[in-house]
Amino acid sequence: MIIADNIILTDSQVAQKIRRIAFQIYESNSNETDIIIAGIANNGYLFAEKIQAVLAEISPLKIELCKVIIDKKNPITPITTSIDSNQYQNKSLVLVDDVLNSGTTLIYAVKHFLDVPLKRFKTAVLVNRNHKKYPVKADFKGISLSTSTKEHVVVEFKNNETLVYLT
DSSP, X not given: OOXXXXXXXOHHHHHHHHHHHHHHHHHHTTTOSEEEEEEETTHHHHHHHHHHHHHHHHOOOEEEEEEEEOOTTSTTSOOEESSOGXXXXXXXXXXXXXXXXXXXXXXXXXXXXXTSOOSEEEEEEEEEESOOSSSOOOSEEEEEEOOOTTOOEEEEEETTEEEEEEO
């Protein structure tokens, strides 16, 4: 059960954050004709889809979505993507996840993309927590939170509504 006091972002607030992030991505890539939005499965990809929809609405950019499949419990296992690496070679790429906790998932995903020459590489998260154990940062973020390590941030995408809350 979600308690109202635990809600961090409502659906309308999430929509505002997504719109702002989309504008920041467009501004950062205004000289590009096409970009890759790579979302980390599962919630990162859902977040990436929402960013892509707004980008398509506000910009002339050709946007290709890419799903990044990573074992979050064992991130050193091989990472796969829904598109071939030659499709993002020498392009601008934005890696997207829902929550940046310790940085483990993001750093291993970044490592995967560094094996291919990219024109530009940025990261975007909806919630940036301040508990990083790796030197990774989000270039575009919806909200930054200082929470205790015992608290868990949940991003829930369901029934065309998004909610962010603490458990």
